Amino acid sequence: MRTNLYFFLFISSVMLSCNQQKVESTSGVISATKSNITEKAISNMHWMNPPQSFEVVDSTLLVTVSKGTDFFNNPEDSAVVGSAPYLYKEVAGDFIAKAIVQPDFSSQWNAVALIVHLDSLNWIKFAFENSDATGPGIVSVVTKGTSDDANGVILNKEKKVWLAIARKDNIYALHWSLDGKNFNMTRLTSMPNQEVIKIGIEAQSPVGDSATHQIHFFEIEKITTEDLRNIN
Incomplete structure (x- = not known):
């Protein structure tokens, strides 16, 4: 024995x-992973709601956001909030966008996200967020007039994560990964038909004090993914 x-x-x-x-x-x-975050790359993008401050340090984008910054069209009280700093490019047609994000999780709902934005009533937010339900984890918000709010996998031992959104026509697939190679789909959804959309990185602090978030990598690849459920 x-x-x-x-x-x-x-x-x-x-x-x-x-x-x-x-x-x-x-x-x-x-x-x-080699970062492509440079001041030149940032200058070729656009800010919706410029942040409190931002800078590139050692190939990492540091974004400091103010309290009360968020994207959420609340189904409970009909409030439409689109105040969070959002760094984006306008892209036509199919693509895969990927980012490595490291949020400042000092307050509830702090997050860094990829956002697909058609207009104020039609957008997708795919975030690594300090959820009130789970702590750090994957959260997705699909907004068609009003927003839903869906908690995904719990990642409370992780500081950084890969986020990816793949577009094929008007269908969008949301994937996350810990190594940048093995991506897992969280959600598959559609948006109204619109050829040119905004895609980029959002940083938020809805209820806490000012927070400084980090983005280590961002790219948009113009490619059509045949199987949106598998982008590996």
Whole structure:
């Protein structure tokens, strides 16, 4: 019996060690990804609701946002809020947009998100957010007049995450990843037909004090994805 117990403890230790190495490896992949965040790249984009401040430091975009910044068309009281800093490009046709985001989770609902924006009543927000329900995790908001609010996978041990939105015609797929290679779909939805839309990065602090969020990577690839459920 003791021999079996020692063997079980040994195997458990090995499995724990392997799991820890896997987590460390994932963080290393994110850290090692070459960033394309430059001042020139930022200058070729546009701000909707300029932030309190922003700067590029060591190839990372630091965005400081004020209290009360958010995108949410509240179904409970019909309030339409579109006050969060949003850095975007206008893009026609199909694409895949990807980002590595590291939110400041010092307050509830703080987040960094990818946003597809047609107009104030039609948009998609795909966020790494400090949810009131789960803590840090993936949250998606699809707005067609009013917003819904859907909590996804819980990632309360992570500081950074990959976010991706793929467009094919008027259908959009929302994916997240820890390593930039293995993406998992959170949601598949549609928007009204519109050839040119805005796509970019939003940073928010709805109820807390000022927060400084980090964006380590952002790209838009003009490509048609045949299978929106699998962008790997």
